[in-house]
Amino acid sequence: MGGGGSIATMRTRLLGSLQVPAIGFGAMVLSPGVYGDIDDTRAETALKAALDAGGTHVDTSDAYGVNGHNERLVGRALKGRRDEVVLATKFGLAIPEGEPSRSHPVGYAFNELRVNADPRLIRGYAERSLRNLDTDVIDLYYLHYPDPGVPIEDVTGAMADLVRDGLIRHVGLSNVTAAQLRAAHAVHPVAAVQNEWSMWRPLDPDLLATARELGVGIVAWSPLGNGFLTGTVQSLGEGDFRHNAPRFSAENLSANNDRYAPIRTLAAMLGISPAQLALAWLLHQDEHVVTIPGSRTPAHIAENLSAADLTLHPDTLARIDEALAGFEVTGGTLL
Ligand SMILES: NC(=O)c1ccc[n+]([C@@H]2O[C@H](COP(=O)([O-])OP(=O)(O)OC[C@H]3O[C@@H](n4cnc5c(N)ncnc54)[C@H](OP(=O)(O)O)[C@@H]3O)[C@@H](O)[C@H]2O)c1
Helix, strand or coil: CCCCCCCCCCCEEEECCEEEECECEEHHHHCCCCECCCCHHHHHHHHHHHHHCCCCEEECCCCCCHHHHHHHHHHHHCCCCHHHCEEEEEECCCCCCCCCCEEEECCCCCCEEEECCCHHHHHHHHHHHHHHHCCCCEEEEEECCCCCCCCHHHHHHHHHHHHHCCCEEEEEEECCCHHHHHHHHCCCCCCEEEEECECCECCCHHHHHHHHHHCCEEEEECCCCCCHHHCCCCCCCCCEHHHHCHHHCHHHHHHHHHHCHHHHHHHHHHCCCHHHHHHHHHHCCCCCEEECCCCCCHHHHHHHHHHHHCCCCHHHHHHHHHHHHCCCCCCCCCC
16 A cells, blocks of 8 residues: 555555555545634645555545535545545435435534435435546445434445445445444445544444454544544634534533543653554554544644554553543533
């Protein structure tokens, strides 16, 4: 992976039969209104820095940014480099005008997302993403959130048709339960499940066990806890979606930062950053876990990607487990 020249290579892992770097790049951060303002020049510089440092698993969605902004940006930045990259995107939240939608409850202040994964729409979603990304195939295509109005078997069947017809290479599911994964996998092999997993958001043990049993990889989203686990977030600026996340209210953020101190101290003792410890810890949870931190800042990107080379001693892992057992997060979860 990565090729020659100045491009770094990284330890890889398997999601089903799909080989990806252990740490990739989550592109959501590159659209305005997520973590504040950002322009496309800065965004493309960040994405290229990730590719150069070996973070060649790029994760986007048709719902990031307005009117496919994030996919279009990724498509432009990958010009001439498409073959270096495992390109992942998602569908089901950016619903065509005039189509109905159903509610998926979330823990953000806005309470719900609107979803539509009707099999009738799925080919159109994929074709729109292919156009936005300016590519002829999506390497890993996810259902973004389950649709309560559509059996997951039917969604997976429609995705299997896309594999058969060459629009996508691998099927992924995001934000699913163990039972949904099992049902979908019986229709078509699922390469990866993408769910939130980090030091402040455990993964459902049933989902992990089911993924292991079925040979499905896990892609951990928001592995840095939307930046919290880097230990650097003291307050939020304008245009930051974390204002919707109760864990980041001024009061909760301060309490959570206090309770996170033992992990920050441990990272300092190890001579690494809290972000690196958070990412390395995730990779030590299972050999089929990979992760996709996001950042607009090349120095942060290099710091994050270098965590793929860290080996944590069992004593360190035990100390982290102990610290996390006492880390009671205030502000609920997002899903
Ligand atoms: N499937 C889903 O439903 C879903 C939901 C959410 C996210 N995701 C995926 O997960 C990816 C990552 O999630 P995320 O962006 O929400 O959260 P994240 O990766 O946990 O955190 C990103 C935040 O951390 C900061 N950061 C990153 N590295 C840093 C470092 N070394 N030091 C200090 N600050 C650092 C970034 O700020 P700077 O820009 O300043 O570095 C940014 O504010 C997304 O891009 C998306 O692909 C998927």
